[in-house]
Amino acid sequence: MDLWANILIGLDTAITPNNLLYCFLGVFLGTFFGVLPGVGSLAAVSMLLPITFYLEPTTALVMLAGVYYGAEYGGSTSSILLNLPGTPSNAVTCLDGYPMTQQGRAGVALLVTTLASFFGGSIGIIALFALAPLIVKWALVFGPAEYFALMLFGLVAAATVTQDKPAKGLAMVVFGMALGTVGTHLATGAPRYTYGYAELRDGINFIALAMGLFGVSEMILSLTRTVNKPFNQKVSLRSMIPTRDEARRTFLPMLRGAGIGGLFGALPGTGPSIGTFVGYALEKRIAREPERFGKGAIEGIASPESANNAAVQTAFIPTLTLGIPGSATMAVMMGALLIHGISPGPGLMNSNPEIFWGLAVSFWIGNVLLLALNIPLIGLWVRVLKIPYAILYPAVICLICIGVYTVRNSVLDVGLVMMFGLLGYALRLMRFELAPILIGFILGPMVEENFRRAMQIYRGDWLVIASRPIAGTLLALTVLMLLWTLWSVVRRRRRGGLVSPLAGD
Amino acid sequence: MPRMDKVELLAAAFMFAVGVFFFVGALDYQVGTMARTGPGFLPLALGIAAMILGVLIAIAARGQETRWPELAPRALVAVLGAILAFALLLPRLGLVPSIVITVLIAVTGNRDATPLFAVVTAVLLSFACWLLFIQGLGLSIPAFRNPF
Amino acid sequence: MMPSTKRKFLSTAAGLLAATALAGPALADYPDSPVTLVVPFATGGSNDIVARQLGRQLSEMWGQPVVIENRPGGGATVGSLYVSEQDPDGYTIQIASVTFTMNPAVQDDIPYDPRADFTRIALVGQVPLVIGARPNIPADTPEELFEYLRQHPGELSYGATGVGSIQHFAGELLNQQAGVDVEAIQYSGGGPAMVDVMGDHIEYSIGSMTQMLPQIVEGNIKPIAVTSLERSPAAPEIPTLHESGLEGFEVLQWWGILGPAGMDEDIVEFLNASINEVLATDEFREFLAGDGGEPRPMSVQEFHDFMGANFDRWEEVAVDAGMRDGN
Numbered sequence: 001m002d003l004w005a006n007i008l009i010g011l012d013t014a015i016t017p018n019n020l021l022y023c024f025l026g027v028f029l030g031t032f033f034g035v036l037p038g039v040g041s042l043a044a045v046s047m048l049l050p051i052t053f054y055l056e057p058t059t060a061l062v063m064l065a066g067v068y069y070g071a072e073y074g075g076s077t078s079s080i081l082l083n084l085p086g087t088p089s090n091a092v093t094c095l096d097g098y099p100m101t102q103q104g105r106a107g108v109a110l111l112v113t114t115l116a117s118f119f120g121g122s123i124g125i126i127a128l129f130a131l132a133p134l135i136v137k138w139a140l141v142f143g144p145a146e147y148f149a150l151m152l153f154g155l156v157a158a159a160t161v162t163q164d165k166p167a168k169g170l171a172m173v174v175f176g177m178a179l180g181t182v183g184t185h186l187a188t189g190a191p192r193y194t195y196g197y198a199e200l201r202d203g204i205n206f207i208a209l210a211m212g213l214f215g216v217s218e219m220i221l222s223l224t225r226t227v228n229k230p231f232n233q234k235v236s237l238r239s240m241i242p243t244r245d246e247a248r249r250t251f252l253p254m255l256r257g258a259g260i261g262g263l264f265g266a267l268p269g270t271g272p273s274i275g276t277f278v279g280y281a282l283e284k285r286i287a288r289e290p291e292r293f294g295k296g297a298i299e300g301i302a303s304p305e306s307a308n309n310a311a312v313q314t315a316f317i318p319t320l321t322l323g324i325p326g327s328a329t330m331a332v333m334m335g336a337l338l339i340h341g342i343s344p345g346p347g348l349m350n351s352n353p354e355i356f357w358g359l360a361v362s363f364w365i366g367n368v369l370l371l372a373l374n375i376p377l378i379g380l381w382v383r384v385l386k387i388p389y390a391i392l393y394p395a396v397i398c399l400i401c402i403g404v405y406t407v408r409n410s411v412l413d414v415g416l417v418m419m420f421g422l423l424g425y426a427l428r429l430m431r432f433e434l435a436p437i438l439i440g441f442i443l444g445p446m447v448e449e450n451f452r453r454a455m456q457i458y459r460g461d462w463l464v465i466a467s468r469p470i471a472g473t474l475l476a477l478t479v480l481m482l483l484w485t486l487w488s489v490v491r492r493r494r495r496g497g498l499v500s501p502l503a504g505d
Numbered sequence: 506m507p508r509m510d511k512v513e514l515l516a517a518a519f520m521f522a523v524g525v526f527f528f529v530g531a532l533d534y535q536v537g538t539m540a541r542t543g544p545g546f547l548p549l550a551l552g553i554a555a556m557i558l559g560v561l562i563a564i565a566a567r568g569q570e571t572r573w574p575e576l577a578p579r580a581l582v583a584v585l586g587a588i589l590a591f592a593l594l595l596p597r598l599g600l601v602p603s604i605v606i607t608v609l610i611a612v613t614g615n616r617d618a619t620p621l622f623a624v625v626t627a628v629l630l631s632f633a634c635w636l637l638f639i640q641g642l643g644l645s646i647p648a649f650r651n652p653f
Numbered sequence: 654m655m656p657s658t659k660r661k662f663l664s665t666a667a668g669l670l671a672a673t674a675l676a677g678p679a680l681a682d683y684p685d686s687p688v689t690l691v692v693p694f695a696t697g698g699s700n701d702i703v704a705r706q707l708g709r710q711l712s713e714m715w716g717q718p719v720v721i722e723n724r725p726g727g728g729a730t731v732g733s734l735y736v737s738e739q740d741p742d743g744y745t746i747q748i749a750s751v752t753f754t755m756n757p758a759v760q761d762d763i764p765y766d767p768r769a770d771f772t773r774i775a776l777v778g779q780v781p782l783v784i785g786a787r788p789n790i791p792a793d794t795p796e797e798l799f800e801y802l803r804q805h806p807g808e809l810s811y812g813a814t815g816v817g818s819i820q821h822f823a824g825e826l827l828n829q830q831a832g833v834d835v836e837a838i839q840y841s842g843g844g845p846a847m848v849d850v851m852g853d854h855i856e857y858s859i860g861s862m863t864q865m866l867p868q869i870v871e872g873n874i875k876p877i878a879v880t881s882l883e884r885s886p887a888a889p890e891i892p893t894l895h896e897s898g899l900e901g902f903e904v905l906q907w908w909g910i911l912g913p914a915g916m917d918e919d920i921v922e923f924l925n926a927s928i929n930e931v932l933a934t935d936e937f938r939e940f941l942a943g944d945g946g947e948p949r950p951m952s953v954q955e956f957h958d959f960m961g962a963n964f965d966r967w968e969e970v971a972v973d974a975g976m977r978d979g980n
Contacts, residue, residue: 046695046696046697046723047642047644049696049697050705050721053705139848140848140851140852141852142852143849143852143854144838144849144854165562165565167558167561167562167565168516168562170558171516171520171555171558171559171562174551174554174555174558175520175523175555177547177551178523178527178548178551178552178555181527181547181548181551184728184815185534185543185544186815186839186840186841187541187542187544187816187839188535188543188544188816189759189760189815189816189817190534190535190543190544191762192530192534192544192548193527193530193548196762196764198726198727198730198731198734198764199726199727199731201726201727201728201730202725202726202727216584216585216588219580219584220577220580220581220584220585221577221580223577223580223583223584223614223615224575224577224580268844268845268848318848322844322848322851322868323844323847323864323867323868324844324845324847324848325844328695331695331697331698331842332695332696332697333697334697335696335697335698335701335702336697338697338702338863339697339702339705344867345867345868345871348867390612390615390617390618390622391626393584393611393614393615394587394607394608394611394612394626394627394630395630395633397584397587397588397591397607397608397611398591398604398607398608398630398634399634400588401588401591401592401595401607402600402634402638402644402646405591405595405646406638406644406646408723408724408725408726408731409722409724410726410731411592411593411595411596412592414588414591414592414595415588415589415592417588418585418588418589418592421584421585421588422581422585425581426519427519429512429574429576430512430513430515430516430519431512431513431516432516444547448547449841451542452541452542453838453839453840455539455540455541455542456540456541456810456836456838457810457838457854457855459540459807459808460538460539460540460541645720645722
């Protein structure tokens with residue numbers, strides 16, 4: 001079979017000592033960078049790109065890819081331990097990962113994260129091997145109308161997840177979308193809410209927003225609670241092992257997450273985050289006790305982590321075969337290819353099979369290395385929480401400031417961290433949930449842009465959009481989901497309903 | 506007057522204010538047509554939605570009453586002040602002095618911190634940041650800069 | 654750092670000596686510390702790639718590091734503003750592309766004066782764009798494309814990468830000169846626009862050769878024409894618009910080097926000579942050829958006039974096409 005031949009070609013390239021070494025180096029550096037608060041995978045890849053100029057093209061890519069998924073992985077560590085998400089995907093991991101830390105179960109959360117990442121990554125790589133040519137054809141069917149419908153679906157799925165107080169959850173989605181409108185309106189070039197700051201033309205920096213809303217506000221709250229009292233964590237090997245019940249509840253969400261993430265990740269216009277949002281929303285929706293979510297439900301980290309890593313892998317499909325990067329990080333990776341004189345595109349698989357398949361195999365090796373590297377490290381990470389908070393929090397402030405600054409050498413972004421910190425603190429006092437802000441912020445501009453493009457192409461004719469098979473189906477699903485949510489709210493109201501205890505956690 | 510949850514009312518007022526802010530801002534931008542939506546289209550719609558949601562939250566605030574949350578002005582000022590100091594000082598003083606001052610401000614958020622603890626933490630952290638970011642990662646931030 | 658052979662070092666030293674001897678006392682020791690080359694875009698874009706190649710060769714030549722500093726944001730305005738505010742001592746320069754002369758034609762609130770606040774140092778190279786059409790479009794040649802577009806006025810769309818982008822200017826210029834009415838759809842980059850062409854969602858996109866050629870080879874995109882006056886050596890079988898009835902049609906992507914206003918003339922001349930020396934190397938020629946481009950050495954005066962002509966031309970196109978209206 002072709003597949004075997006391809007894997008053999010790939011093994012041939014990936015197993016050379018040099019490539020193995022750089023794969024390890026990439027994964028290691030990536031994990032390290034990702035753990036630093038404020039440094040996401042984009043910053044990590046951009047910072048290390050210049051180092052790879054002097055390597056062989058394949059080796060350079062192997063290393064950068066290792067940095068990329070290593071950083072995605074490391075980002076979830078700081079999300080779980082300190083509520084500091086470096087990427088949108090990591091923000092979802094915060095939702096249930098951080099509560100687990102507060103309950104003294106950080107080890108379990110980190111272990112499940114590691115396993116789910118590895119599982120999702122492996123599924124993504126299998127998809128990369130077996131389905132790359134097929135997925136490319138399928139992805140092309142997605143035009144602006146389809147993306148609009150898909151983004152709207154993701155937005156509504158994420159928005160209706162907060163079932164305790166639908167109005168307040170929806171309010172935060174709307175708020176996030178509104179924050180997302182800051183910056184240049186793509187279709188007309190008009191600046192919106194920029195107040196003369198050139199930096200704001202590109203919109204609010206995601207890292208500044210996430211660090212402020214989650215990290216800084218968390219710090220202010222923690223300071224009032226526990227200055228010298230670290231969370232009570234057990235660091236023994238035994239404390240990392242999930243309960244039998246948790247293990248049972250991990251597998252299916254992981255599988256579903258990998259499927260959703262892999263599918264969405266392969267679309268060039270989506271980026272990895274939407275898969276994690278939808279994965280989380282799905283788990284909460286089909287769970288028998290959805291109220292456990294947000295309070296340390298293991299499914300709430302297994303599914304998005306698996307989805308994220310599957311998406312990270314399948315995102316290489318459009319990048320390598322179409323030459324279309326699905327995210328900013330992928331754009332930097334593609335730049336690395338171009339610098340080495342390799343044009344990603346449909347010809348790459350045929351003209352440079354050793355590069356394409358070598359990369360694919362090295363991804364899997366990288367994931368194995370990541371697993372081997374991180375399980376022993378979990379004990380170390382958990383010990384971070386043993387550092388007295390009096391020392392930890394000034395250190396985290398420094399790391400956030402420097403990390404956010406280096407993303408684009410901008411002190412305005414550091415100022416924004418402060419403003420969003422204040423805002424996040426105020427919102428928590430008013431008992432708003434913060435995650436929907438990020439979801440609205442990420443998906444809002446995508447919905448707007450694709451809506452505008454679709455309407456422009458079809459000259460404002462709604463019916464054309466609705467009659468396209470994929471777009472129409474997705475729009476119908478979106479409407480169904482809205483109706484279902486509305487119905488379940490009404491039903492709950494009749495029964496008396498739950499009072500939201502979600503104040504500021 | 507019926508019993509109202511004050512925190513929820515505040516939340517409602519906040520959301521309404523967000524709506525007004527984006528709505529008024531959007532009035533400066535063109536709304537466009539359905540075939541060619543302008544820059545004002547989405548902000549206008551979101552502004553209206555936020556105002557409606559504000560009203561809905563206020564309606565839902567009836568009936569129950571909860572405790573007014575405790576404020577933490579000391580922690581708030583220390584953490585936010587530290588970040589602001591970093592933003593203002595970095596371009597003028599360079600990395601190391603900025604970190605020292607940032608840490609000194611941040612530490613005031615901790616009631617139990619002694620001056621000695623503050624100074625030691627500041628020195629250690631500034632050294633660690635210098636080692637990690639300038640020596641280790643080779644970032645192009647000057648370690649020291651003459652402000653004059 | 655790059656390992657440098659002894660031979661290279663000697664020739665560099667010789668070049669340095671020659672250059673120093675030619676120049677006046679003002680630059681006796683320039684550059685005696687690292688030179689910062691600001692890229693007002695993120696890592697990995699075409700400006701970044703060109704700047705890094707140029708920077709690497711310049712630092713080999715000078716024996717003095719050329720530090721690449723990415724300052725992205727605001728469609729290059731953040732980085733350019735930064736450069737315009739630095740000392741004009743020759744130690745901070747930037748790369749600028751054709752869009753630097755296009756932005757002021759469509760944008761009101763640029764925080765600096767693009768014409769007055771910069772010293773124009775040298776042109777680096779230029780590269781044509783290619784019109785890539787969807788594979789099922791009922792047209793194979795430029796003439797057939799114009800005919801098809803004329804038969805469907807107000808119904809068809811093309812992909813561009815933002816108001817005032819080079820793709821947008823090229824598209825509007827095509828609309829004007831061919832007398833057709835095709836709607837610009839804005840994308841966040843050349844890649845997404847190209848995918849929608851490949852997926853039959855829009856008619857065509859006028860994009861970079863680097864991006865389009867691999868898809869053209871695979872038959873996923875139909876090449877219609879290139880935007881230079883002469884055919885491109887990278888794809889000589891693709892006709893030009895100029896030879897297909899749109900006489901004088903020329904839109905080229907180019908990269909140039911600028912510094913803050915008020916730089917010492919001798920240093921400007923030295924930089925111009927050094928850059929032209931890099932452009933003459935086979936290494937740099939081959940590097941640009943990979944993207945279908947070529948080096949374009951110009952004297953300081955030629956480059957000054959070249960940029961002035963660009964500013965004027967794009968202003969005129971923008972006004973004629975009503976691009977400020979945001980359509």
